[in-house]
Amino acid sequence: MIKHKAVYRGGSGEIIEKKSRFIANVKSVETVEEAQAYIEEMRKKYWDARHNCSAFSVGTERVITRCSDDGEPGGTAGKPILEVISGSGIHNIVVVVTRYFGGTLLGTGGLVRAYTDATRAGIENSDIVEKIPGRRVDLAMEYTDLGKLQYLLAQNEVLTEYTEYTDKVIIHALFSEEDKERLKKKITEATSGRVTVREGDEVYFGTVGGEVIIF
Template sequence: MLPEYRTIYQGGEDEIVEKKSRFIATVIPVENEEEALEFIEKTKKKYWDARHNCFAYVIGERGQLQRCSDDGEPNGTAGKPMLDVLLGNELRNVAVVVTRYFGGTLLGTGGLVRAYSQAVKAGLQASVVITKILGVKLHIETDYTTFGKIQYILAQRELKILDTVYTDKVELEVLIPKTELEQVMHAITEGTNAQADMTPKEECYYAEIDGVPTVLE
């Protein structure tokens, strides 16, 4: 699994108007091609009376699967520019459909490329874009004397505590980027004179959403 990648947490919809043609962009997160194709068909049914429903999607943490369609527009004027916007934003596991209602005026090749690109950008701005980080849940047990030192070390690194249990000792669960795990454990060992017991637990992807670390899977 990648240490991190950008994706969509919550899809969105927006539209632009170019020479009376409406370009409606609908963006959603997808996990596989089946979800992407279902979304495309659903959108085509919703906008059944539109002239075009062009699409693009990128699936896989490394963008292994990439597809796009001009859906009747001149070759290379819709799907590819849409896909280029997704790739330019380094997005993964995302699909977008841009629906066009023709306004009666031809836009030309360059005009179409710009319109479809701008529509996707508008759709992304209406969505919630996140960076998924591969993390490890670290379980820490310590006494009250060293608890403050651990809090200080975590705060320095802007690491968030998921849970705290107070009994005759203090138990913490902390979400740490996998790439920083060894450094953090070393810092805690040094800072507490090895007075803290640490156990790495399961790996998971998480993201900062409204300033709160949210476990995604």
């Protein structure tokens, strides 16, 4: 599990270049087959368009990438789309840029700019999340330690799912793998070992619009 950016909610963006419309649609995918199915879905949706160019990146450690110019001059469409994807650091993503020809040839430089700008617009209109590898961690304590622990968690920007209030307090927190041992040590030292720390499932987590998301 490695930290990486991903599409939480796909979006679309559109630009006009010399009367040609370029419409970028973005989607999260987990497999090459999913990416190919989405490309075919967009071809059917925009069946009357001149071109439906595409690129995708699948995987986080062994990454598979492919791109298609779909009839545009070689290297002017699929490659620019893929370069934007690669430069964004987003994994498991497919982008299809549809072109409705406006009657004016753009030349190779104009096409590269248009497909690049359309892809950026599509990604900007999508919800992108940084997926952090970590663990669910339950922190059980007496009420007297709650204030101190809440302050410590806030100081270290630790995300929490929810808190249980019974005879004890249990904070259901999310520790990144990178910070897990450091945080456990801090909690033990700050409370003289009074807080029980119990590790749970491995998860990816992140935030979108202030909301905590578990993957």
